[in-house]
Amino acid sequence: MKLKLDKKDFKPFLQSLIEEYDLFAPVQLVEGVSVFKKIDHPDEVDLSTPNPQKPAKELFFPQSETMFRYEKAGKKNQMTSMEEVKRERILFGARPCDIEAISMLEKVFVGEGDTDVYFLEKRKKTTIMGLGCNHPLSTCFCSSAGGDPFLRAGSDLFFVDLGEAYFVELLTEKGMAFHKNKFFKEADPKDLTLVKEFEEKAFEKVGYAIPVEGIEKRLDLMGESSFWDRIHEKCIGCRICTYLCPTCHCFDIVDEGEHQRGQRVRNWDSCLSPLYSLETSGHNPRPTCRERTRQRLMHKFNYFPKNFGQVACVGCGRCILYCPVHFDIRQAIIWTSPKRPKRFGGGTI
Amino acid sequence: MEERSKAIQDRIRDKAKELLSKKAVDLIIGFGEWTLPLRTTPIFIRSPEGVDRLIWNSFCENNLATYLHKFAQFKVGLVVKGCDARSIIALSLEKRFKPDQLFLIGVPCQRMVDRRKVKRAVKGEILRAYEQGDQIIVEGEDFKKALDRNNFLYPSCQVCTHRTPSQVNALVGDPVEESPLTETHPEIMEFEKESPEERWRFFEKESSRCIRCYACREVCPMCYCNECFVDSSNPKWIDKGPSPSDLEFYHIVRAYHQTGRCSGCGACERACPMEIRLTYLTQKLNLDVKELFDFETGIDKETLPPLSTYEMEDKQEFIK
Amino acid sequence: MKNPYLPIPMVVKKASVETTDRMLRTLELSFLNEEDAKAFRFIPGQFCELSILGKGEAPFGIASSPTENGSLKFTINKAGVVTTALHHLEEGAEIGIRGPLGNGYPIDLFKGKNILVIGGGFAFTTLRSLIVYLSHPENRSRVKDITVIYGARMPGLLLYKEELTQWEKRSDLKLVVTVDWGDKDWKGKVGLVPNVLEEVAPSSENTYAVICGPPIMIKFTFPKLMTLRFPNERIYTSLEKRMKCGIGKCGRCNIGHLYVCKDGPVFSYAQLEKLPKDY
Numbered sequence: 028m029k030l031k032l033d034k035k036d037f038k039p040f041l042q043s044l045i046e047e048y049d050l051f052a053p054v055q056l057v058e059g060v061s062v063f064k065k066i067d068h069p070d071e072v073d074l075s076t077p078n079p080q081k082p083a084k085e086l087f088f089p090q091s092e093t094m095f096r097y098e099k100a101g102k103k104n105q106m107t108s109m110e111e112v113k114r115e116r117i118l119f120g121a122r123p124c125d126i127e128a129i130s131m132l133e134k135v136f137v138g139e140g141d142t143d144v145y146f147l148e149k150r151k152k153t154t155i156m157g158l159g160c161n162h163p164l165s166t167c168f169c170s171s172a173g174g175d176p177f178l179r180a181g182s183d184l185f186f187v188d189l190g191e192a193y194f195v196e197l198l199t200e201k202g203m204a205f206h207k208n209k210f211f212k213e214a215d216p217k218d219l220t221l222v223k224e225f226e227e228k229a230f231e232k233v234g235y236a237i238p239v240e241g242i243e244k245r246l247d248l249m250g251e252s253s254f255w256d257r258i259h260e261k262c263i264g265c266r267i268c269t270y271l272c273p274t275c276h277c278f279d280i281v282d283e284g285e286h287q288r289g290q291r292v293r294n295w296d297s298c299l300s301p302l303y304s305l306e307t308s309g310h311n312p313r314p315t316c317r318e319r320t321r322q323r324l325m326h327k328f329n330y331f332p333k334n335f336g337q338v339a340c341v342g343c344g345r346c347i348l349y350c351p352v353h354f355d356i357r358q359a360i361i362w363t364s365p366k367r368p369k370r371f372g373g374g375t376i
Numbered sequence: 377m378e379e380r381s382k383a384i385q386d387r388i389r390d391k392a393k394e395l396l397s398k399k400a401v402d403l404i405i406g407f408g409e410w411t412l413p414l415r416t417t418p419i420f421i422r423s424p425e426g427v428d429r430l431i432w433n434s435f436c437e438n439n440l441a442t443y444l445h446k447f448a449q450f451k452v453g454l455v456v457k458g459c460d461a462r463s464i465i466a467l468s469l470e471k472r473f474k475p476d477q478l479f480l481i482g483v484p485c486q487r488m489v490d491r492r493k494v495k496r497a498v499k500g501e502i503l504r505a506y507e508q509g510d511q512i513i514v515e516g517e518d519f520k521k522a523l524d525r526n527n528f529l530y531p532s533c534q535v536c537t538h539r540t541p542s543q544v545n546a547l548v549g550d551p552v553e554e555s556p557l558t559e560t561h562p563e564i565m566e567f568e569k570e571s572p573e574e575r576w577r578f579f580e581k582e583s584s585r586c587i588r589c590y591a592c593r594e595v596c597p598m599c600y601c602n603e604c605f606v607d608s609s610n611p612k613w614i615d616k617g618p619s620p621s622d623l624e625f626y627h628i629v630r631a632y633h634q635t636g637r638c639s640g641c642g643a644c645e646r647a648c649p650m651e652i653r654l655t656y657l658t659q660k661l662n663l664d665v666k667e668l669f670d671f672e673t674g675i676d677k678e679t680l681p682p683l684s685t686y687e688m689e690d691k692q693e694f695i696k
Numbered sequence: 697m698k699n700p701y702l703p704i705p706m707v708v709k710k711a712s713v714e715t716t717d718r719m720l721r722t723l724e725l726s727f728l729n730e731e732d733a734k735a736f737r738f739i740p741g742q743f744c745e746l747s748i749l750g751k752g753e754a755p756f757g758i759a760s761s762p763t764e765n766g767s768l769k770f771t772i773n774k775a776g777v778v779t780t781a782l783h784h785l786e787e788g789a790e791i792g793i794r795g796p797l798g799n800g801y802p803i804d805l806f807k808g809k810n811i812l813v814i815g816g817g818f819a820f821t822t823l824r825s826l827i828v829y830l831s832h833p834e835n836r837s838r839v840k841d842i843t844v845i846y847g848a849r850m851p852g853l854l855l856y857k858e859e860l861t862q863w864e865k866r867s868d869l870k871l872v873v874t875v876d877w878g879d880k881d882w883k884g885k886v887g888l889v890p891n892v893l894e895e896v897a898p899s900s901e902n903t904y905a906v907i908c909g910p911p912i913m914i915k916f917t918f919p920k921l922m923t924l925r926f927p928n929e930r931i932y933t934s935l936e937k938r939m940k941c942g943i944g945k946c947g948r949c950n951i952g953h954l955y956v957c958k959d960g961p962v963f964s965y966a967q968l969e970k971l972p973k974d975y
Contacts, residue, residue, distance in 0.1 A: 056585050058496060060651050077501075080649055081587065090587065091617035094701050097749045103728070104749055104790055108699050140958055141700035141943040164501055166412070250972055261418045263442060265591035267649050277947035280701075280940045283615050286750035291701070294616045296946070302607055303948065306938050307776035316446065322950075325972070330953035351591050351647035352438060353410050353417035610777055 028197040030211040031218055032186075037193065040210040041069035044117055048154075051086055052119040053079045063118070074120055074188075077164055078343060082273035083125035084132060086118055087149045090270070094145065094280070096290045109290075110144045112152040119156040120186075123178035124169050124341040126157050128273030130181045134335045135276055145293075154201045157182030161225045163233045166344030168357060171237035174341055176229040177222075189221050237357045238364035239328070239338055245363045246329040258359055259320035261352045262299070268346035268354070269297035269323070274339045277303075298322050324359060378433070378507040380549070384483055385432040387548035388455060391481050392427040395453045401479050405443050406455035407436040413505035413514070414491040418443065430455070434489040434507060434525060439463060439643040441597035444473055451477055457485040459532075459641035461541030462674025463597040466637050469680060472600065482544030484552045487533035492651065494528050497521070526557070532642030532655050534558045543677055561659045568660075578656075579624065585650040586623045588616070592644035592654055593630060598637045605629060631657040636665050636681035639674045668694075700943050703747040703792025704732045708785050709767055716852030719774050720818050721783050722759065725791060726767040736796065738762055739803055740825035741934060741962045744795030745942045746770060746782060754778040755939045755957070757822035758796065759856075761829040768793070771821045771855060797942045798961050801826055801906060801932065810841040812898050814917060816889050816909025817848055820855050822934055823908055828859070831869050843898050847874040847889035847913070851882045872896055890916040893924075900926040908934050918965075928965035935961050 032040055044050045045067065054064040055073035062081040066072060081090075095108045121129075133150060136143035160167070160176035169175055179185050183202035187194040194214055197203050205211070249255075269275045279296035283289050296303060299319050305311045313319045331339035340356070347355050392404040408419035408429045416435050421427055432455075440454055441463040456464065461482055467473065489512060495502060500516040507513075511522045535558055540551040567575065590606075593599045605613050606626055613629075614622045631654075638658045645654040665671050668691050669682035682690075710724040727733035738758060747753040754776075760769035774783045785791060801822075811830060815823040823846075830839055844863070848854045854873065863871045874885040874892045885892065889909065905926050907917060914933070921931055937949040937956040944958030952971040954960065 057651060059492060060585065060649075091619070095699075099749075104705065104792070106702060106749075108702055110699065136945055141945075142697060143945055144697055144699045144701075147697070162501075165503055257420075260420045261443075263446075263591075263594040265594040265647070266589040267591050267647075270587055270589050271649060276945070278940070278945075279616065280753065280946070281616055282750050282752050283617075284750060286748075289750050291749070292615075292617060293946075296948075298947065304938055307779075312937070325952075326947070326950070330950065333953035347412070349649040351595050351643075353412060353415050355411045358411065 028203065028206055029214040029219065030195045030197065030206070031189075031214040032193040032195050032210055033212070034190075034192055036210040038069035040208070041066075041072060041119070043208070043210070044119075045069070047115070049114045049116045050119060051116060063121070072120070074158070077160075077162070078122055078125070078345065080271060080345070080349065082128065082271060082343070082345070083118060083121040084128060084273050084276075086116070086153065087129060087146050088132060088136070088276060088278075091292060091294045092145060093290045093292050096288075097284075098288045099286065108144075110148045112148045114152075116149070116153045117156060118153055120158045121155065122160055122343070123157055123174055123176060123180075123182075124167070124343040125273045126155055126181035127169075127174045127178060128341045128343075129155070131274050131335070131337065131339060131341075132276055138335075154183045154204075155181060156184045156186060159185065159187040159222075159225065160229055161188055163229050164344060164348075165232075166347045167233050167342060168235070168237045168239075168344065169342035170230065170233045171235075171239045172340045172342035173239070173337055176233060177226045187222050187225060189218060189225075192218070194218050194222050233342075236366075237342075237360050238366045239340070239342075239360055242328045242338065242360060242363055243332040246325060249363065254362065255317055255321045258324070258362070259316045262316050262320050262354060263352055264299050264301065264316050264319070265351065266295075266297035266299060267349050267351065268356075269299060270295055271345040271349055273341055273343055273345075274327070298326070324356075328360070378509065380486065381433050381507065384549045385430070388432055388481060388483070389427045389430050391546055391548060392421060392430055392453060393424045395479060396421065396424040396427065400451070401453040402450040403447070404430070404453040404455070404481075405440050405447070406430040406481075407432065407438070407440075413502050414489070414494060432483060434486060434512070435491065437488045437491075437530070437643070437646055439595065439597055439639075439641045441467065442595055442643070444478070444597065445600045448473065448477075451479070453479040453481060455481045455483060456541050456544065457483055457488075457641075458536065458539040458541045459485075459639045460597075461544055462538060462639035463641065465543055465674040465677055466639060466681070467597060468677065470637075478545075480541070480544035480546070482541035482547045484541070484547070484549045485533075485536070485539040486552075487529045487536065487539065487557070489525055489528050490530045494523060497523060497528070529557065530642050530646070531561060531563065532640050532645075532659070535561050535659070536640070538672075538675065542675070560663065561655075564656065564659050564663065567656065579627075580620065582652045582656070583623045583627050584620060585652055586618065586627065587650060588618060588623070588626070589649065591647040591649065592652075595643040595647040596634070597643075598634055599630070627652075627654070627657065631661060634658060635661045636669070636671060636683045637673055638662060700794065701941070703745075703753075703794050704736075705729065706768075706791050706793050708787050708789045708791060711785060711787055714771060714855050714857075715818075716850075720771055720853075720855065721774070722769055722771045722855075723782065723785065723791075724760075724767050724769050725793065728790070733766065736768075738796035739800035740829045741801035741822050742796040742798045743822070743942075743961060744768070744770070744793040744797060745939070746772075746778070747792035747794060748778060748781045748785075749792065751781040752778045753794070753940075753942075754782075755797070755936075755942055757825070757934065757961075759821040759824050761825045761832065763829055763832040763834065771818060773818055794942060797957055799959065801934075801962050802904075802964075803829075806830070806839050806904055808902075809839060810899070810901075810903040811839050811843070812903055812905040813842070813844045813846075814889060814893060814905065814907040814909070815844070815846045816913035816917075817853065818855060819908040819910065819934075820846060823906065824856050824859065826906065827863070827869075831863070831866070836868060840902070841870070842868070843870045843872075843896065845872045845874070845889060845892055845896060847876065847887075847892065847909075849876045851875050851879055851884075888916070889913050890920050893917055893920045897924065900924045900930070903930065905931045906933070907931065928969060931965040932962055933965070933968075935963060 052072045055061045061076040061079040136146035183199045185196045327339040404421040407416040410417040504515040705728040706725040709726045714720040745753045756770040878886045944955040949956040
């Protein structure tokens with residue numbers, strides 16, 4: 028169903044959502060830094076930063092999450108599991124790359140084997156309102172990674188900024204539940220034409236092909252290549268790329284508190300940390316940055332595809348923008364391939 | 377400015393070529409061009425033919441001394457600015473490397489440009505940037521703007537009085553006049569006027585954005601502990617999550633561990649993806665150390681940092 | 697919906713020190729809740745995450761066999777925070793487990809075959825489970841010959857000394873126990889496991905080999921298995937890696953695209969050959 032929302036109705040629309048749901052949208056913390064946060068007032072929403080630093084995965088897989096609380100009551104331990112999500116939630120303003128990543132995380136957490144109840148509860152109780160990318164950045168390469176700036180898949184409602192209004196497409200059953208929203212009107216053919224124009228322009232911008240296709244097979248042959256001796260050199264082993272990556276899902280489980288009372292918590296972790304695979308004996312299967320960088324790249328472009336049929340990268344470009352030493356994953360991908368894209372990157376001359 | 381940069385760039389390349397040809401070093405660590413505008417990247421050259429990738433401009437913002445820990449088993453030729461060279465001196469006092477392990481190619485620094493400030497000065501994505509005289513020309517899809525570089529320098533560079541690296545093996549430029557653009561960090565002076573409650577609120581706000589990525593720790597040449605206090609599980613000093621008290625504890629203790637060792641290079645703040653203003657802490661501590669102990673990191677190759685030694689005459693008014 | 701991260705409450709039924717250096721302790725745990733006991737079904741080779749609230753969790757191979765009803769046995773080496781806490785548990789103390797996890801030994805493939813079990817040091821835990829299971833009257837006829845070679849550095853460091861004595865007396869099971877260095881009371885074999893294997897020289901025909909031990913032992917035993925013509929598809933081992941969730945979500949224990957917790961910990965050498973050498 029194709030509808031539209033006038034910009035003058037945008038804030039009242041958000042207000043109507045806030046009344047019924049926990050509404051999560053991009054919020055600016057300081058100029059240039061934004062995250063997805065629960066908002067209490069429509070004025071808090073900030074769509075000026077193209078893509079918030081912290082990805083939308085936070086809503087389903089928080090950086091720190093209490094799994095259960097425990098208390099020693101007499102003889103037995105009482106454990107209270109914390110997966111319940113009390114109120115229905117809406118995620119507004121996530122880009123197609125972040126939304127595609129959430130679908131990938133679903134495969135890991137909910138797909139096969141045991142079900143991660145924490146992720147599932149949050150996912151079930153969330154309606155996703157995606158936002159198309161009229162102006163992808165030069166660091167975006169979603170279309171090389173199997174997505175695109177206007178990918179609808181994963182969204183329940185999909186918004187496109189047309190200037191004076193938002194085009195709104197209701198895609199799923201959850202999305203259709205909003206068709207009676209008093210702020211939505213019928214979209215007219217002019218709106219649809221405008222959407223098409225934005226789409227074409229955006230596709231052209233991200234259309235420089237990074238050779239992600241076939242990378243799984245190329246990496247199969249590169250297990251002991253000297254490529255790994257060079258690629259890790261400038262990496263300093265911080266965790267920015269893994270924490271800001273929408274698809275990275277490694278976590279650590281720790282107990283906080285004491286034996287009388289406390290909680291078991293899971294926190295984001297990173298395979299780039301030397302502690303990650305360090306065993307109590309002192310042995311570390313991945314002792315240097317070389318092995319850890321190899322693990323990260325292989326996991327994204329070889330192991331994950333073997334298990335789930337797609338690369339664990341959505342081309343959002345956050346790792347490129349925020350790496351302190353300017354590691355560019357596109358360059359790493361290109362170096363695995365004999366093909367070179369025609370136009371790539373800007374640069375300082 | 378760009379002519380001076382070009383001359384320095386040529387001299388860096390010549391020196392690197394000479395060192396590699398003579399096999400005086402195993403590798404050269406310097407700056408190179410990469411894919412994004414307003415940025416350079418650390419590059420690692422092992423053969424004389426590769427030296428043409430080395431560049432020099434106002435975006436060489438990383439402190440390359442941090443790589444000495446990673447490449448400890450090699451003989452390294454390192455491109456250093458004034459602040460980086462001070463880190464090296466501080467590291468040598470801590471006996472982190474053998475004296476003949478390094479060849480320092482010192483560059484008198486023209487002060488580095490704050491790329492985030494430049495980004496904020498324009499509307500839209502910057503796709504290309506280059507220096508022209510004392511200007512930075514930035515181009516986007518539908519704009520082209522010329523900015524005066526002096527208005528876009530990093531705060532740590534504005535107050536720097538040690539831009540010419542000392543104790544280096546080769547200086548590839550003429551020493552520069554050592555006067556700061558601003559007397560003390562003007563923001564620190566304002567900050568010092570505030571009440572403790574206001575200062576705490578500022579610090580609370582800044583540290584609340586922290587995502588425990590530890591980029592500040594990893595870019596810092598002085599953070600090289602095999603086991604950082606945050607990673608210790610026995611004893612466990614702090615938890616690993618982003619609770620406010622843990623975030624504040626981390627930043628306070630890390631800053632404290634830097635006292636008397638920090639060269640004020642600003643790499644920590646430049647690395648932070650959440651743009652936390654870390655140099656407030658480090659600059660303030662550096663000023664305090666100067667006042668209390670008359671010590672500045674990395675100037676003198678003999679004097680030990682004040683917090684790793686003591687004198688009977690040390691001031692004690694802060695012990696109440 | 698079952699929360700896979702919530703531990704099943706257990707109580708310590710019995711705790712005993714296994715080795716003379718006091719570093720290895722066996723805990724026998726029984727279920728606090730009847731329904732949990734009924735629902736818990738496992739095969740040898742699987743493991744559980746033992747959970748001490750306030751300290752953390754760690755994975756341990758189940759040392760008891762499914763045929764030993766009612767309680768589960770785990771042998772723990774004191775090494776870090778969690779294992780030290782496990783060593784301080786008294787009888788009657790409450791503890792949690794999550795499991796059974798992992799894939800277990802390929803019991804189905806063993807049908808009608810000879811089984812060669814090679815164990816070293818305290819890696820013997822899940823091998824005990826396998827041997828007790830296979831030698832149980834209900835299961836003994838499922839496999840043909842069972843040969844067990846078990847070595848430790850010193851006599852005091854052998855695990856499950858009582859079981860070893862019983863197995864030695866059996867005629868339907870060949871047990872060879874060896875130590876690297878004997879002591880004045882030791883009357884058994886003295887020799888390194890790889891050399892003893894060479895001596896025993898079991899036939900590889902129709903035989904599956906299961907080998908668990910420290911890396912150094914495996915490094916020298918594996919070539920001997922090759923000499924005896926064991927093909928890679930018929931040599932199984934149980935791997936260990938640092939684990940957290942134990943269910944293939946946290947990403948930590950992968951070797952290549954396989955997770956040691958979920959796709960292992962038991963792997964055949966044929967499988968391992970195809971994986972990166974990153975362990």
